[in-house]
Amino acid sequence: MPKVISLVGARPQFVKEAMIYKEVRRLSAWDHVLVHSGQHYDASMSGAFFDQLSIKNPDHSMDIGSGSHGAMTARALERFEAVLLKERPNMVLVYGDTNTTVAGALAASKLKIPVAHVEAGIRQNPKDMPEEINRVVTDHLSRYLFTCSRTAADNLAKEGVTQGVHNVGDVMYDLFLMMRSSFDGAITEKLGLKPNRFVLVTLHRDFNVDDERKLGEILKGLSELGKTLDLEIVFPAHPRTSKRIEEFGLSGLMDGIKIVPPVGYFQLMGLAENCVFAVTDSGGFQKEAVFAGKRALVIMPDTGWRELTDCGWNLLAEPNSEDIVKKGLSISQTDGTTPPTPYGDGHAAEKIVLKLKSVFE
Ligand SMILES: CC(=O)N[C@H]1[C@@H](OP(=O)(O)OP(=O)(O)OC[C@H]2O[C@@H](n3ccc(=O)[nH]c3=O)[C@H](O)[C@@H]2O)O[C@H](CO)[C@@H](O)[C@@H]1O
Numbered sequence: 001m002p003k004v005i006s007l008v009g010a011r012p013q014f015v016k017e018a019m020i021y022k023e024v025r026r027l028s029a030w031d032h033v034l035v036h037s038g039q040h041y042d043a044s045m046s047g048a049f050f051d052q053l054s055i056k057n058p059d060h061s062m063d064i065g066s067g068s069h070g071a072m073t074a075r076a077l078e079r080f081e082a083v084l085l086k087e088r089p090n091m092v093l094v095y096g097d098t099n100t101t102v103a104g105a106l107a108a109s110k111l112k113i114p115v116a117h118v119e120a121g122i123r124q125n126p127k128d129m130p131e132e133i134n135r136v137v138t139d140h141l142s143r144y145l146f147t148c149s150r151t152a153a154d155n156l157a158k159e160g161v162t163q164g165v166h167n168v169g170d171v172m173y174d175l176f177l178m179m180r181s182s183f184d185g186a187i188t189e190k191l192g193l194k195p196n197r198f199v200l201v202t203l204h205r206d207f208n209v210d211d212e213r214k215l216g217e218i219l220k221g222l223s224e225l226g227k228t229l230d231l232e233i234v235f236p237a238h239p240r241t242s243k244r245i246e247e248f249g250l251s252g253l254m255d256g257i258k259i260v261p262p263v264g265y266f267q268l269m270g271l272a273e274n275c276v277f278a279v280t281d282s283g284g285f286q287k288e289a290v291f292a293g294k295r296a297l298v299i300m301p302d303t304g305w306r307e308l309t310d311c312g313w314n315l316l317a318e319p320n321s322e323d324i325v326k327k328g329l330s331i332s333q334t335d336g337t338t339p340p341t342p343y344g345d346g347h348a349a350e351k352i353v354l355k356l357k358s359v360f361e
Contacts, residue, residue, distance in 0.1 A: 002030045002360040005089040005108075007080065009037030009064070010099030012172075012284040013341060016095040016118055018053035019032050019171040019178070022354040030090075030360065035083055037076045037100040040061040043240055046339040048264040053175075060087075063226060067274055069099060069130055076103035084111050090360060091116055094138060096129040097283070105138040116356060118171060120145035121152030121161075122283070122304035129207065129330070131283070135304075144359075148173075149342045168351040170342015174283060176269065176291040177346040184270035191234060191260060193274070199231050199328075200275035200289075201257075201281050202268075204238035208299055212248040214319040218299060219245075221278065221324025226256040229332055231276055233257045236268065263356055277331050278318075279324070286314060290339050295331045299324070307342040 003023075008017045017034070024032045035074035040046045049055065062079040064072055080103055084092070084279050092108035094101045105115045124132060139145060139161060147153045148170035154181075156165050188195055199220060209215050219285045226233040237245070245251060252351050263271070268285070269292065272278065278289035278296040287305055289296040296314045308314040317327040 002090040003033060003087065004030045004091045004093055004356070005033045005035055005084070005087060006093040007035045007100060007104040008039065008058075008095065009039035009076070010096075010098045011040055011049065012282075013095040013098065013100065014046065014049035014053065014055060015175060015284065018049070018055050019175040019349040020093070020118065020352065021055060022178075023349040027350070027353055027357065029353050029357040033060075033087055033089060034058045035060045035080065037080070037103070038065055039072065039076070039098060039100045041065060042303040044262040044264075044286065045239065052264050052266055064140075073099045073103045076100055077107050077322075079103055080218060081105040081111070084108060084113060088115060093118065093356075094142075095119060097122065097135045097138070099130070099134065102134040102137050104139040107143040109280075110208065112141040115141055116144035116146065116352075117142040118146050118352060119148060119152075120165070121147045121154075121156040123152075123155045125301075125302040126207075129205075144356065146348070148344070148348070149307055150358075151342075152304075166351070166355055168355075169346070169348035170287065171349045171352070172287060173291060173343040174346050174349050179266070179269070182266055183273060185262075185274055187263065187267045187270050188274045191258065191271075193232055193234055193258075195274040196276055197231055198275055199229075199233050199277060199279060199281045200227065200271050200294075201233055201235040202238070202285050203235075203241050203280065203299065205281040205300065208281050208319055209238075209241045209244045211319075212244075214249075215241075215244055215248060216250050216253060217259065217320045218324065219250055221321035221328070223253060223255045223257055224321060225325050225328040228329065229276075231332075234271065234275075235259045236261065236263045238262060256265050277328075279328065282351040285341065290314065293339050295339075297324070297327055297331050307340060312341050313337070313340050 272292040
């Protein structure tokens, strides 16, 4: 049986792995060796996802932990190379755009092991953001590129990448449809919130949260927005963001903002289904909010998911309080349009696994 190594390390990758692994098992496709880089290590950022989504225990844990980009990527590169030399897989699967992704693609391609990239072709400004660098490098090292939408496939074509590109849809959409009946709506009341009376916020991008002035402006904008709309603001905060709020002494700006620890997949989706709208700088969650039928105010200069902003469903906002209040007011209006659904038919993971399985036949 062929052997495929699947490399994960950060929250959004656990979600994608869960769906791929379900299909690998269902289709008895290959010997699936799971490697966890350890980029995310807190129980709420890692273990909770493995438990909830029935992901197999990692066969190798590389414990790279946190650090500078160079240090993290270098640790992952060196340790993953050792795993590859030991396991000698027929292929390596990487997901998304994290430091784990790029290290995996680099280690494998240097050993001439074919790389398959799930969520290929996403492009956004600024071009020097860490995730964009990781995406471009990973795509150009990959032999199989699985895109979520036509836009992503077109982005690759503009860079001359057309071989091995398969536009299959989004595995996160598959997972959402499959798990929807299990979402934990009860968390809403457990957090003291009323359905349809709150805004759901997530923030973790370095360019938003590592800058004291910008983070302060965002919090000020959210607090004002909540008061203006008479809605609560609930904010499951990434550890990086909580650390910065404390370090910069910004807790005084949190009036009306309920900060809670990071929540698991079923809880975040339960909250998404019950919120009025979302505010986020997460690549994954700006889509998941839309899957749940909600609009998202995206605090970024640009987005890789332009299908959702080009049609006016999601809006981009600048990291300043006026723009957040202005765009937040606009997004709170329901205008009777239905959410866009550009991410496939719920069978992306099946298509990926069948395609790769056929390579080994
Ligand atoms: C460059 C990169 O890979 N970025 C990805 C990473 O960003 P993310 O912001 O999580 O990036 P890191 O993995 O570098 O973590 C940032 C900081 O968060 C703290 N920390 C992180 C993990 C943890 O379990 N505990 C903890 O305390 C550490 O202080 C760390 O330095 O994951 C996000 C999902 O969450 C993805 O959207 C980002 O694309």
